[in-house]
Structure formats: structure tokens, C-alpha cells
Amino acid sequence: MTLKNTPDRWGSISKTLHWLVVVLILCLGIVGLTMGELPKTPKYFWVYTAHKSFGITVLTLMIVRVFWRLYAGTPRDLPTTPRWQERIAHLTHLALYAMALIMPISGWLYDSASGLRPFKLFGLFNMPKLVQPDQAIRHFAHFVHEWGFWTLIALVAAHAGAAFYHHLFLHDATLTRMLPGRRAHASVPPASNKDSHHVA
Template identity: 60%
Template sequence: MSLKNTDHWGATSQLLHWTIAVLILSIGAVGLVMGELPRSPKWFWVYTLHKSLGLTVLALVLVRIAWRLYAGAPPPVEGTPRWQARLASLTHGAIYVLILAMPLSGWLYDSASGLRPFRWFGLAEVPKLSPSHEALADAMHETHELLFWVLIALVIGHAGAALYHHFVRRDATLARMLPRRWLAGSVVPTAAPSPDLPPEDPR
């Protein structure tokens, strides 16, 4: 499998895509459960895990953006209407922005909340982005939650579009983000005319 992106997403792009997707789902689950836990040592452990995973996603999405600039992206699948390709491009861009903004807003919220510095997975202390500021902390907390729900809505739309292309249009949109041997038999290839045959008589 090619590392760079050709007509198919390469191995590096696939690994980053699915790793980030799994981490975002994990962070969302932890974040939703975290609010229901009593303030105890377990709560602080879960809270630190949530923040550590968020900063991991921030680092990975920066790597993914850099890799995409280097490796490029496959062109739209043949036959995709221009408006769908344009909408997909805008959706991808919005998802990138949100995946960047969410951990940054959470980081800023944590910094402004006045809590003691936390250690990323217990390994390295994370610096503060701002001094303690109650109004800023409140604003970033609300922003963080809003960005999460907007991101979830876009991800659902993104996944729904991929399933639509796979099961309705039966093209390679979804298969291109999976190893080539996966879903290989479920995609209907575009028929190409044989160069040895004359063109059909339009009459």
C-alpha cells in the first residue's frame, strides 16, 4: 500500500483518520460521563484522561494536516456531482477546524479555571495558556460544549454521506479510506469501453 495518496488514501492518511476518529469518540464518551461523576480522586483521574486525550488529538490533527499538504488528496470519485464534491470539501475543512478548536478551547478553559496544572498522561506538565479568569473560563466551557455538538453533527453527516456513496451510489468513496482488500467486492467498478471495439451506433 502506498504511503502517499493517489486514487486511494494511503496507509498514513488512513491510520491518522481512524485513530483520530476513535479518539474523538472516546473523548466524547469520557466527557459525557465525567459530568455525572462525584468530585473524588476518580473524577480527577477521568478529567485528566479527558484532557490528555484531547491534547493528543490536537497533536495528531496537526500531523494529519501537514501530511495532507505533503501527500495530497485523491480526486473526487468519477461521476460525483460537482456540488457533492464541493460540499464534501467544505465539510472536511469544517471538521478540521473543529478538531483543532475543540482541544484548544478545552485547554484555554482549563487554564483560565485556575485549576492546578495537569500532567499529560502523568508524563509531562502541560503549561497554562492564560492566568485564572472566571469570565474567560465560563465562555470557553460553553464554547467547548457547543463545538462538540457541532462536530458530532458534522461527523454524522460525513459518515452518512460515506455510507450513501457505498450502498446507494456503490462507488469507491468509502473503500478509498480502507485497505484495498476491504470492501473490494462490494464496489461496482465504472465500466470502460474496450479500445478494440468500435463505438456503438447512436441510431
Template identity: 60%
Template sequence: MTLRITSLKNSVDRWGPVSQSLHWLIMLLILGMAVVGLSLDSLPKSPKYFWVYDLHKSTGLAVLALVVIRLAWRLYAGTPAPVAGTPVWQARIAAITHWMLYALILAMPLSGWLYDSASGLRPLKWFGLFTVPKLAAPDPAVRDFARAAHEWLFWVLVALVALHVAAAFYHHIFQNDDTLRRMLPRRGSSGSR
């Protein structure tokens, strides 16, 4: 039996498997990068540890590509309607939060890429496969701006993700609605809760 692309799209009441997979993959990659990123300043800047820096940078660029794919898929596959009974103000806040998350997830790797470029460091090879072009010539002012932006964007992202997770659990635990469940794979053969 062939799988049709329409079965992968989002439905009116839930996120489809492509959107779910991209959501959770991006989340896991960002979580891993956060752990590594927070420890980078404590590592010596020596050849022995360059692979950790390169892994962080390569993963960031992978997240950048995945979020672009996710946005393109969202435009193609549409989005589910708000859960029945959701007040309009909550639906608007959710929509604004989602777009802010997308913007931050795009801005974080771009600021890191700019920081790497303006630092004048050795060329970055994406997972060792190919050299990533520089966004700027070496420039201390641009480097310092990009580093500060990268750090501030990270903390704003942490706060927004905490709000996003708290809202999902609030809906799941206290409202007992499908807000969280519709971003999870269906259980059982019936596909209902």
C-alpha cells in the first residue's frame, strides 16, 4: 500500500506526522545544543576540543535548515484549527508565540553563524562534509554584537519555550483538551484518545 502525501499533511484537528517529526527533532537538537552551548566557555580553545565547537555550529546550521523546511511544510500542509472551546485571546497568544518561536529559532543559528564568520576563525566544515561560507569578514565589532545577540536570543528562547511548554501542560492537565495530544502520534488503531 502506498502512502499518499495527503495522509502526511496536517488535518483540521491535529498536526500530521511530518509536522510532529520536525517539531520533536528540532526540539531535541535545540536541547542538545543548549547543553553543549552552555559548556563551551568552560572548554579550552585547543585543537583537542574543536570538534565540540564544530558539532555545536554544525547542529545549529542543521536546525536552521530544518526550521526552514518546517515553515515551508506549514505553508503547504496548513495548520489545525484551535481546539474547540479555546477562547479567541488564547488562540491569538498561541499563534503569536508560535511565530516568535520560529523567528527565534531562525535568529539563533544566524547570529551564531555571523559570530563565527566575524571572529575570523578557521573555516567551518558542516559535519566535516563541506565548508560553510562566511557571512562577514573578520570584524571585532560585528563579532561582539553577534555573540551578545546569540546569548540574549538564547535566553529569550528559553523563556518562550518555558511558556510554550507550560501552556501545553496547562491545557493537558487542567483543561483536559487535545492541545498537547495533537502534537503526539496517535495511539492505538482507532486514532482517538
């Protein structure tokens, strides 16, 4: 397993970043849907602070992913994939990246505009406020954060569904070359590792 991406598979860094973000977003989504029902006890505020802290972690990881992708390149599209499917996949991946960045930013903006005390990132230091308290910005950020979540869920479902379709019905390496510890057995032409618009 190499650290950097190769023409036929994702490297260990891309895989690690990919699955870390997947797990964190899944956990954040579950907590986000349920934490409003918690009683207003010290645990309630601890959960909210943890939610915000892990949201900033996702933002950080996504920024790292963008720069790593620019540096490491991406595997080539599989030669068996029709051009129209490649284009849809590229657009879906770009939308996933965008929403995975928009979600934590909108949450941070909502917290800033709410006029609450700065939250401590994992209890270490106060996060700066993006804006001064503002009800209009607060409502806008809340709308983006709430509906952005459902948009992200729909994109993830489409992305995962396409990967399983390729794996179960087309029997290609679309899914396996992103699985941890797996070597993809894709048949790719011996071209150079050009950077396509495919994202992890």
C-alpha cells in the first residue's frame, strides 16, 4: 500500500481521509438529529460542544483532502465506465466535497451569529467568531445547515449506491480500490497518471 495515489488505486492517505470523514459525518448526523431531545443538563451542553468540535474536525480534514488531491492526483477512470457515467460521478463527487465543506462552515456561522459564548474546541481553546450576533445571518445559516444535511445524505446515498452497483453488477474495481487494505484489480491502460476530476 502506497501513501500516494497511483493510476489504478487510491493511496493509504486518501483512503484514511475518506473513511474518517465518512464516519465523522455519520456520527455527526446521528447526534445532530437527536441532541435537540436531550434534557438541558450539563451533558446536553457537552454534547453540543462535542458536535461543534467534530464539525470543525470535518472541515479541517476536508481542506486537507482538497490539497492532498491536488498534490497526489487521482486514479484514472475505469476504461469500462461509459463517459456519461464518468461525468455524473465527477459532478456528484464535486457536490459531495462542496457540501462536506458547507455543512461545518454553516454550523460555525450559525454558532457565531447566535451570540453565544465562544465554544472551546475539544476544551482546548475558544474558536473565533465568524460574524457578530445577527439574527438574519443566524436564520440563514440554520437553514443552510439543516437542508444541507439532507442534501448531503442524498448525495452520499447516490454515491454509495453507484459504488455498490459497479461492484455487484458491473464487477469492476470502483468500490474495492477505495476499501481499506485492499488492492484493486482494475484493468487500466498503461497511460500516465493524469489528474482527472475524480475525487476521493
